[in-house]
Amino acid sequence: MVRPTIVLFTRDLRTHDHPALAAAAARGREVVPLFVLDPAVLARSARNRIAYLREALADLRGGLRAAGADLVVRSGDTVAETVRAARSAGADRVHLSADVSAFAADRAGRLRAAGRAEGFAVAEFPGVTVVPPGALLPAGGDHYRVFTPYWRAWQAHAWRAPEPPPHGLRLPAGAAAGPLPGEECAVAGTGRLSPRRVGGGERAARERMRGWLAGGCAGYGEAHDDLAADATSRLSADLRFGCLSPLELARSARGHGACDPFVRQLAWRDFHHQVCAAYPLLNRSDYRPREVRWRDDDSAFAAWCAGRTGVPIVDAGMRQLLEEGFMHNRARLITAAFLTRELRVHWRRGGDHFHALLTDGDIADNYGNWQWVAGTGNDTRPNRSFNVLRQSRRFDPRGDYIRRYVPELADMPAERIHEPWRSPRRAADYPEPLFDV
Structure with missing residues (x-):
C-alpha cells in the first residue's frame, strides 16, 4: 500500500502546473497539501506580501477542496511542522518546489536531514x-x-509540458486542515499596507x-x-x-x-x-565587487523613500511604490539609478526598502536588478551613464505619470514638469531637489 505524500507549498500557491503536487497525486490518492506559517518568514515579509499571501492561501484551499483534499495550515518552523505532519499521516515522502534563495536552500537542506532521521524521502521539483x-x-x-x-x-x-490540475485527491484519515491566517499575522510584516495593492490568489x-x-x-x-x-x-x-x-x-x-x-x-x-x-548572497554582498565610495546620507535616503527628493520622476516612482506596493519597471530603474549613482547610497539600502514594500518582492529579481543598476551585478557595462532627466523626458514626455503620483504638480505644464524647480512658478508645496540634477 502506498503511504501518503506531503506536498509542502512555499511560493507555488496553485493547482495548475504544479509538478510536486502532480507527482504526489500520481503516487496515490492520499496527499497532505501543507503550508506552514513560519514566523522567521513573516517577520521579514512586507505587509503587502502577507496580505496577498492570506488571499492566495484561501483561494488555494478552495482549489484543493475542489480536487477532493484540503489545505493543511500549520504555524511554526517549517521543517519541524513538516516532520510533525509526516509523522501524523505516516507519510514516506515530502515533495516541494525547488527554490534558490539562501533561506530556501537552508530549509531544503534541513528538511533532507530530518527526512533521513525520520525515514521519509524529500523530492524537489521544478515550478518556480x-x-x-x-x-x-x-x-x-x-x-x-x-x-x-x-x-x-x-x-x-x-x-517540459505543463501538468494538469489534480483531481480525486483525499486527505489521510484524521488530518485536520487548521485555520487560515487572520489579519493579525500582518502585524509581523515590514513596511506599510498599500491602499491599492493587487489582490492575491490563483483564480x-x-x-x-x-x-x-x-x-x-x-x-x-x-x-x-x-x-x-x-x-x-x-x-x-x-x-x-x-x-x-x-x-x-x-x-x-x-x-x-x-x-x-x-x-x-x-x-x-x-x-x-x-x-x-x-550566489545566494545576492541580496547582501556585491556579485562583482567594485571600488565604490558609498555615502551614509540618512536624510537624503529618507527623502528618497518618501518621494520627496524634488526630482519629479523619482518622486512619482517612489510614491507609486507606497500607494500600490508596486512600481513600473522603468521607474524602478530610474529610482534605483538616482539612489546609487546620484546620491551614492548603497544599493543594499535601496533593495531592502523595495523589498519591505513590494508585493512582488523576490530575492533574486529585486536584488539582481538592484545590483545591475548599481554596477555590481550582471551588467557588462557597469559604468554606463544614466541621466535621470533624460529618462523622464523620454519615457514620460507629457508628464502624465508624474501628475498621477505627484498631485502637487497637477497643474504644471508638460514643458516644465520635469524640472519644476527651474520654473518661476514653482509649486509651493513641492520640495527643491536634493541637488541640481
Whole structure:
C-alpha cells in the first residue's frame, strides 16, 4: 500500500502546473497539501506580501477542496511542522518546489536531514521558473553571468509540458486542515499596507493572465517603457507567489509572435534565479565587487523613500511604490539609478526598502536588478551613464505619470514638469531637489 505524500507549498500557491503536487497525486490518492506559517518568514515579509499571501492561501484551499483534499495550515518552523505532519499521516515522502534563495536552500537542506532521521524521502521539483536554474550551464562554469548567451540557451532549451490540475485527491484519515491566517499575522510584516495593492490568489491571477494575453501582451514591445501607459503585465506578484506557473505563462505567450519581448522578460527572471542559485548572497554582498565610495546620507535616503527628493520622476516612482506596493519597471530603474549613482547610497539600502514594500518582492529579481543598476551585478557595462532627466523626458514626455503620483504638480505644464524647480512658478508645496540634477 502506498503511504501518503506531503506536498509542502512555499511560493507555488496553485493547482495548475504544479509538478510536486502532480507527482504526489500520481503516487496515490492520499496527499497532505501543507503550508506552514513560519514566523522567521513573516517577520521579514512586507505587509503587502502577507496580505496577498492570506488571499492566495484561501483561494488555494478552495482549489484543493475542489480536487477532493484540503489545505493543511500549520504555524511554526517549517521543517519541524513538516516532520510533525509526516509523522501524523505516516507519510514516506515530502515533495516541494525547488527554490534558490539562501533561506530556501537552508530549509531544503534541513528538511533532507530530518527526512533521513525520520525515514521519509524529500523530492524537489521544478515550478518556480520556466527553466530550472541548473538546467543551463555555460562551458566551464556553474551558471551564466551575462544575459545574452543565457537568452540564446534559454530559447533553445526544450521546455517540459505543463501538468494538469489534480483531481480525486483525499486527505489521510484524521488530518485536520487548521485555520487560515487572520489579519493579525500582518502585524509581523515590514513596511506599510498599500491602499491599492493587487489582490492575491490563483483564480484572480489566471484571470489577469487571460486578459494580458488577449490584450496588452501584443503591444508590450512598443509600450512597456511608456510610464504613463502602464502597459506592463502586472503579473509579477502572481509569479512571485506561484499563483501563476511561469512555464504556463511563457508557453502561452510564446504562442503569440508579438509577445516575444514579454517572453524575454520571463527569461530575465529565470536568469536572475540561476544567478541567485549560484550566489545566494545576492541580496547582501556585491556579485562583482567594485571600488565604490558609498555615502551614509540618512536624510537624503529618507527623502528618497518618501518621494520627496524634488526630482519629479523619482518622486512619482517612489510614491507609486507606497500607494500600490508596486512600481513600473522603468521607474524602478530610474529610482534605483538616482539612489546609487546620484546620491551614492548603497544599493543594499535601496533593495531592502523595495523589498519591505513590494508585493512582488523576490530575492533574486529585486536584488539582481538592484545590483545591475548599481554596477555590481550582471551588467557588462557597469559604468554606463544614466541621466535621470533624460529618462523622464523620454519615457514620460507629457508628464502624465508624474501628475498621477505627484498631485502637487497637477497643474504644471508638460514643458516644465520635469524640472519644476527651474520654473518661476514653482509649486509651493513641492520640495527643491536634493541637488541640481
